[in-house]
Amino acid sequence: MSWLLEPLSHAFMVKALLVSALVGGVCGLLSCYMTLKGWALMGDAVSHAVMPGVVVAYALGLPFSLGAFVFGVGSVAAIGFVKQKSRIKEDTVIGLVFTGFFALGLVLVSKVRSNIDLTHILFGNVLGISSSDIQQTLLISALVITLLLVFRRDLLLFCFDPTHARSIGINTGLLHYMLLSVLSLTAVAGLQTVGVILVVAMLVTPGATAYLLTDRFDRMTLLAIASSVLSSLLGVYLSYWTDSSTAGCIVLAQTALFLLAFLFAPRYGILQGHQPQP
Numbered sequence: 001m002s003w004l005l006e007p008l009s010h011a012f013m014v015k016a017l018l019v020s021a022l023v024g025g026v027c028g029l030l031s032c033y034m035t036l037k038g039w040a041l042m043g044d045a046v047s048h049a050v051m052p053g054v055v056v057a058y059a060l061g062l063p064f065s066l067g068a069f070v071f072g073v074g075s076v077a078a079i080g081f082v083k084q085k086s087r088i089k090e091d092t093v094i095g096l097v098f099t100g101f102f103a104l105g106l107v108l109v110s111k112v113r114s115n116i117d118l119t120h121i122l123f124g125n126v127l128g129i130s131s132s133d134i135q136q137t138l139l140i141s142a143l144v145i146t147l148l149l150v151f152r153r154d155l156l157l158f159c160f161d162p163t164h165a166r167s168i169g170i171n172t173g174l175l176h177y178m179l180l181s182v183l184s185l186t187a188v189a190g191l192q193t194v195g196v197i198l199v200v201a202m203l204v205t206p207g208a209t210a211y212l213l214t215d216r217f218d219r220m221t222l223l224a225i226a227s228s229v230l231s232s233l234l235g236v237y238l239s240y241w242t243d244s245s246t247a248g249c250i251v252l253a254q255t256a257l258f259l260l261a262f263l264f265a266p267r268y269g270i271l272q273g274h275q276p277q278p
Contacts, residue, residue, distance in 0.1 A: 003237075003241065004237075007236075007237060007240045007241075012127055012128070013127070013236070013240060015126075015129060015134065016126045016127050016129065016236050016246065017233055017236050019126055019129055019134060019137055019193065020126055020193050020232035020233065020235070020236050020246075020250065021229045021232050021233055022137065022138070022141055023137065023141065023189050023190055023193045023202070023232070024193075024202065024206075024225075024228040024229045024231065024232030024233075024250075025141075025225050025228060025229050026141045026144050026145060026186055026189060027186060027189075027190060027199075027202040027203050027206065027228055028202075028206040028207070028210075028221075028224040028225040028226075028227065028228030028229065029144075029145065029148055029221060029224065029225055030144065030148065030182060030183065030186050030203060031202070031203050031204055031205070031206045031207030031208075031224055031228070032206075032207045032210065032211075032217065032220055032221050032224050033148070033155055033156075033159050033179065033207075034183070034203055034204060034207055035204065035207030035208055035210075035211050036156075036159040036160060036207075036217075037158075037159045037179070039183070040200070040203075040204045041091055041094045041095075042076075042079075042094060042180070042183065043183060043187070043199075043200045043203040043204060044094070044098060044200045045075055045076075045079065045094045045095075045097060045098035045101075046072045046075060046076065046098075046180070046183050046184050046187050047187040047190070047196050047197075047199040047200045047203070048098040048099070048101060048102040048105075048196055048197075049071055049072055049074070049075030049097065049098050049101035049102065050067075050068035050069070050071050050072045050075075050184070050187055050188060050191065050196060051068075051071075051101065051102055051104075051105030051106075051121060051196050052067075052071055052101055052104045052105035052108050053066075053067035053068040053069070053070055053071030053072065053074075053105075054067055054068050054105070054121055054191070055067075055105055055108040055109055055112055055121075056071075056108065056112075058112075059108075059112045063136060064136075064188075064191075065136045065140060065188045068184075068187070068188040068191065069181075069184050069185060069188055071101065072183075072184030072185075072187055072188065073180070073181060073184050075097055075098060075101050076177075076180045076184070078097050079093050079094055079097050082096070082097065102196075105121075109121070121191070121195060121196060124190075124191065124193050124194045124195035124198070124246065124247045125195075126193045126194075126236070126246055126247075127239075127246055137189050140185050140186075140188060140189045141189055143185060144182050144185050144186055144189070147178065147182055148182065151175065151178065154170050154175055155175060155179060156217060157170065158170065158172055158175045158176075158179075183203070186203065187199050187203070190202050190203070193232070193246075193247065193250065194246075194247035194250055194251060195247055198247050198248070198250075198251045201251040201254060201255070202228065202250070202251070202254065205228075205251070205254040205255065205257075205258050206224040206225070206227050206228035206231075206254065207220070207224050208258060209223070209224065209227050209254070209257050209258045209261045210222075210223035210224035210227065210261075212258075212261040212262060212265040212268045212269070213261055213265050213266070213268075215267075227254070227257050228254065230253075230257070231250060231253035231254040231256075231257055232250050232253075234249075234250075234253045235247075235249035235250030235251070235252065235253040235254075236249070236250070238252075238253065
């Protein structure tokens with residue numbers, strides 16, 4: 001009991017647990033759509049591309065979430081433009097754009113005079129999160145959850161079969177950019193918890209874990225949220241007792257849950273003898 005209760009005696013730990021659970025739940029919900037759509041690389045690109053936006057926002061005295069969102073959407077627009085105007089494949093374009101944006105962020109951090117700690121951008125700082133950052137995270141999370149729930153059916157069909165969605169009159173272009181905008185917002189929320197480098201794990205791993213456990217999307221959503229929240233809470237506790245990186249512990253907990261599902265999932269676990277169809 002002391003292992004569970006002692007961290008709760010510190011106000012910063014209570015904040016860290018609540019924020020991590022909230023961000024974990026949001027990332028878990030979005031990760032289901034990311035898994036079905038096959039957008040792991042896109043999540044990687046957006047999460048790294050927001051870094052220069054954070055630096056510019058701090059330098060101009062603006063909310064970091066605003067700058068991060070603008071650069072996140074800008075990276076998506078750049079990927080789409082280069083893909084349409086050249087013969088380069090999408091995965092190559094994504095690699096080019098996100099490394100370019102990330103490098104720009106590193107240069108800005110080294111040149112712009114500010115109190116920005118590069119470590120906090122790269123790996124998060126949930127143990128030292130401020131009240132204003134908590135308010136921003138709450139607002140972003142509420143907006144993301146609302147959009148995903150309101151457009152749930154359309155997004156589900158768009159991820160499964162965009163051609164059929166387009167044929168029955170659904171505006172797939174709008175859904176495409178809305179999902180990318182939601183991805184950018186979620187990456188901004190994840191900055192406070194795990195930073196730009198590891199936020200892609202929170203956007204991919206919960207959905208991948210749930211995908212091994214069920215064939216039904218509703219159940220997949222619940223399992224992804226539950227696994228993400230659980231790993232976020234467990235990661236914060238582990239970081240407290242081991243005095244190690246909070247972001248690293250959260251992602252390691254998520255990876256451990258994925259490995260358990262990979263090995264022991266009732267239908268798709270490799271130890272159950274089931275071989276998925278190609």
